[in-house]
Amino acid sequence: MTVGEKERTLTYHPDIADSPFSTRQLLRLEQALRSADQYTGLRFSVYVGDLEEPVREHAVRLHAQLADADKAVLIAVSPNQRVLEIVTGATARKRISDREAKLAALSMVSSFSGGDLAGGIISGLDQLANHAGRG
Amino acid sequence: MSVSETVLYFVVTPLAIVLVITALVMLTSHGAPGGGGKRYRPGRPFEFTPVWFVSSADQLTDTEQASRKALTGGATAPAIRAGSETEGTRTRAGATGGASDRW
Numbered sequence: 001m002t003v004g005e006k007e008r009t010l011t012y013h014p015d016i017a018d019s020p021f022s023t024r025q026l027l028r029l030e031q032a033l034r035s036a037d038q039y040t041g042l043r044f045s046v047y048v049g050d051l052e053e054p055v056r057e058h059a060v061r062l063h064a065q066l067a068d069a070d071k072a073v074l075i076a077v078s079p080n081q082r083v084l085e086i087v088t089g090a091t092a093r094k095r096i097s098d099r100e101a102k103l104a105a106l107s108m109v110s111s112f113s114g115g116d117l118a119g120g121i122i123s124g125l126d127q128l129a130n131h132a133g134r135g
Numbered sequence: 136m137s138v139s140e141t142v143l144y145f146v147v148t149p150l151a152i153v154l155v156i157t158a159l160v161m162l163t164s165h166g167a168p169g170g171g172g173k174r175y176r177p178g179r180p181f182e183f184t185p186v187w188f189v190s191s192a193d194q195l196t197d198t199e200q201a202s203r204k205a206l207t208g209g210a211t212a213p214a215i216r217a218g219s220e221t222e223g224t225r226t227r228a229g230a231t232g233g234a235s236d237r238w
Binding site: 049 | 174175176177180181183184185186187188189190191230231232233234235236237238
């Protein structure tokens, strides 16, 4: 691993031990995030946890907290509420239309309903990055 | 070979081996990642700490870095300050897109 790569590894993992993901899944998730960012030039992030009602507003608030929110794409997953929210910023929305986001959401939800959180998130990231295209 | 030796070789030793293997399996399946309890199952409560993955640290704004603990501690978002910032969030909400789904 080079220095540059090391800087870009997962930085926001407060308590990996208390995580529904295995180490292998975390590594795949990190790689998916990194390659989506590099490929598209957008900023992808994934939130897994409870959302307050109304969930859409909470997801949008979380999205607004990201630096460079216009280029940010937030995938918010709340397994307890069984809700998935994809929030795209103003610039990101021009690359990923709402219809394309909905398509990605549909395939993610089908993985989630089978109990595969990590697989759904990773395939969703991949789809969103493909829709956005190279930036 | 006496009776006690036969019992030792053909009963006690296999029993000891079976017990050791059983103990090892139970230990590893209990604590190992993905080995049992540590995963999401639809319909069961999800009691893990909320976590937010980003690919690089510079994606976090200054305020967010300051309030990391508060943010990860629960689902509650940091309180929105009154005044202009609330209005700013509201106008931003109109500009965002995306999709919602349930399972």
